Amino acid sequence: MSNADPVRAALGDHIVREILLRDAPLGSDEDLFDAGFDSMSLSRVLVFVEERFGVVIPDGDVVIDEVATLDGLTTFVRRYLEDG
Amino acid sequence: MWRLRAAELAVHGERVALVGVRAPITYRVLAGRGLAVEDALRGLGGRPGDRVALLSSQRGFDEPVALLGALSAGAVVVPLDASSPPERLARLARESCACAVLHDDAGAALVRELAQRGAGADGEPLGRIELDQDGFVLAALGSAAQTDLAPAPELATVLFTSGSTGAPKPIPVSWSAHDAFVSWMIELLGISCSDRILRCAELSFDLAYFDHFAAWRTGATLCTLARRELSAARSLGAAIARLEPTVAYAVPALYTKLLSGLAPDEPFPASLRALCFAGEVFPPAALLELSRRAPAARLWNLYGPTETNVCTFHEAMPHELDGVSELPIGRACPYADCRIVDDDGRDVAGPGIGELCVRGPTALGGEVHTRDRVELRADGVFLFRGRLDRMRKIQGFRVDPGEVEAALRAAPGVREAAVVAAQHERLGTELVGFAALSHASTASQGKVDDVALRRWLAERLPPYMVPRVIHVVAELPRTTTGKIDYEALERA
Numbered sequence: 001m002s003n004a005d006p007v008r009a010a011l012g013d014h015i016v017r018e019i020l021l022r023d024a025p026l027g028s029d030e031d032l033f034d035a036g037f038d039s040m041s042l043s044r045v046l047v048f049v050e051e052r053f054g055v056v057i058p059d060g061d062v063v064i065d066e067v068a069t070l071d072g073l074t075t076f077v078r079r080y081l082e083d084g
Numbered sequence: 085m086w087r088l089r090a091a092e093l094a095v096h097g098e099r100v101a102l103v104g105v106r107a108p109i110t111y112r113v114l115a116g117r118g119l120a121v122e123d124a125l126r127g128l129g130g131r132p133g134d135r136v137a138l139l140s141s142q143r144g145f146d147e148p149v150a151l152l153g154a155l156s157a158g159a160v161v162v163p164l165d166a167s168s169p170p171e172r173l174a175r176l177a178r179e180s181c182a183c184a185v186l187h188d189d190a191g192a193a194l195v196r197e198l199a200q201r202g203a204g205a206d207g208e209p210l211g212r213i214e215l216d217q218d219g220f221v222l223a224a225l226g227s228a229a230q231t232d233l234a235p236a237p238e239l240a241t242v243l244f245t246s247g248s249t250g251a252p253k254p255i256p257v258s259w260s261a262h263d264a265f266v267s268w269m270i271e272l273l274g275i276s277c278s279d280r281i282l283r284c285a286e287l288s289f290d291l292a293y294f295d296h297f298a299a300w301r302t303g304a305t306l307c308t309l310a311r312r313e314l315s316a317a318r319s320l321g322a323a324i325a326r327l328e329p330t331v332a333y334a335v336p337a338l339y340t341k342l343l344s345g346l347a348p349d350e351p352f353p354a355s356l357r358a359l360c361f362a363g364e365v366f367p368p369a370a371l372l373e374l375s376r377r378a379p380a381a382r383l384w385n386l387y388g389p390t391e392t393n394v395c396t397f398h399e400a401m402p403h404e405l406d407g408v409s410e411l412p413i414g415r416a417c418p419y420a421d422c423r424i425v426d427d428d429g430r431d432v433a434g435p436g437i438g439e440l441c442v443r444g445p446t447a448l449g450g451e452v453h454t455r456d457r458v459e460l461r462a463d464g465v466f467l468f469r470g471r472l473d474r475m476r477k478i479q480g481f482r483v484d485p486g487e488v489e490a491a492l493r494a495a496p497g498v499r500e501a502a503v504v505a506a507q508h509e510r511l512g513t514e515l516v517g518f519a520a521l522s523h524a525s526t527a528s529q530g531k532v533d534d535v536a537l538r539r540w541l542a543e544r545l546p547p548y549m550v551p552r553v554i555h556v557v558a559e560l561p562r563t564t565t566g567k568i569d570y571e572a573l574e575r576a
Contacts, residue, residue: 018535021535021539040479040548043511050510
């Protein structure tokens with residue numbers, strides 16, 4: 001997946017800066033939960049998506065394995081953006 | 085037991101009683117002006133034990149003179165803080181069943197507005213005594229409203245605190261409570277007639293009664309600050325330099341305001357030999373700064389809710405001021421019986437943590453449960469560990485926002501911090517932080533912002549204790565008594 005993808009860039013930036021509170025960018029297949037994600041972090045990402053892109057993704061729709069990497073999360077979020 | 089009598093102040097004769105923006109007056113003159121207020125109140129039909137509201141808009145000599153006259157007449161004083169909204173003041177006057185209001189000339193318009201909002205019980209108009217800024221009675225109008233309230237001659241004052249329901253909660257304070265605290269403070273600080281006591285806190289705050297009573301019992305001079313002098317750091321500094329007080333008892337915010345008005349190498353006013361503070365935790369970095377700027381002054385941390393007045397005390401020693409650790413609240417005052425109880429209401433014997441409960445002459449009715457979480461160390465020293473009422477469940481964990489505040493205050497570049505719980509539609513209960521940065525240059529500390537502060541916390545606290553956002557603000561909002569205004573922060 002391209003680094004120029006705006007959805008991926010926005011998600012990656014938010015996760016690194018706001019949730020993981022670190023400088024190093026995420027590797028495309030780095031496991032978010034290994035990097036420090038918990039269930040609250042995921043909820044916060046969904047809140048961010050709602051505020052930034054205006055689509056509501058219910059917490060219940062999330063399948064953990066699908067969203068465990070930045071690439072997986074971006075694909076997951078894109079589905080809602082394209083439907084909306 | 086001591087009670088205030090205007091006539092008795094004349095024993096201090098030609099000693100200076102009041103200094104401020106007006107020409108100084110002696111104890112002989114103060115006693116005379118107090119007696120004039122006492123006579124005026126009796127003339128309106130006020131009886132001993134009646135509640136009398138007191139409002140000073142500019143805080144001239146009218147305030148101590150009205151306080152002296154009303155208390156000397158045996159009235160129970162209900163202070164109205166002129167900076168509060170009229171609606172609240174009218175409510176306090178009504179609910180306390182005040183029969184009359186004493187006020188300064190500058191406060192006349194505000195008092196008229198209170199009357200329109202029904203300040204008297206059952207809509208009856210209040211009697212009114214107006215004083216000028218020198219404390220002369222200008223007018224005594226109407227008559228003391230009749231109330232059904234039984235006179236309470238054992239009481240001196242009724243103070244209002246913000247109750248947990250949001251409605252103001254009246255705290256009656258007896259003469260024996262004032263006596264126990266003030267007698268002890270006079271001894272602790274060694275106050276004599278050569279002292280000059282700074283008049284800082286609003287009269288609606290218990291700190292203000294130390295100022296008046298300690299001065300008047302010892303013949304010391306009361307150094308009054310006009311309301312406008314209190315409003316800005318530089319005018320406050322200039323007034324203190326002019327008045328040369330030796331003793332001050334104020335909230336930490338007053339000292340930090342004074343510090344913020346000083347040039348980088350400017351010392352704290354050198355006349356001050358004893359600096360006492362209470363009301364909230366003194367931010368450790370600012371306290372270290374204060375002790376550096378005022379090396380000769382002794383620093384006293386006094387602790388206690390309004391319901392008990394001061395019940396523990398601690399003198400800050402230079403070696404314990406590291407700019408990061410909070411001061412202990414110290415040992416029990418000799419008149420206060422302090423114990424801690426666990427969640428099940430059982431006594432915690434020896435070292436441990438629990439709710440602090442207080443008995444004694446300053447404690448209102450039997451035993452006061454402070455709702456403060458306090459740790460008792462093996463050496464008998466108490467440490468403040470936060471408000472029980474502020475405990476919140478965050479993601480299922482019990483979190484005390486005070487603990488997060490303490491960590492945030494210790495972050496480089498942070499002067500003051502507050503943390504509140506907020507409800508997020510999706511995330512549930514979450515923490516929101518507020519940080520006011522140091523006035524000094526932060527160039528050496530790098531950029532201090534939301535992310536940097538949350539990183540600092542994330543390195544020290546579990547994730548659920550790290551606020552989702554930390555707002556960097558110029559100043560934290562304050563209540564009229566100078567404490568952090570948590571209600572305003574929760575609305576923000």
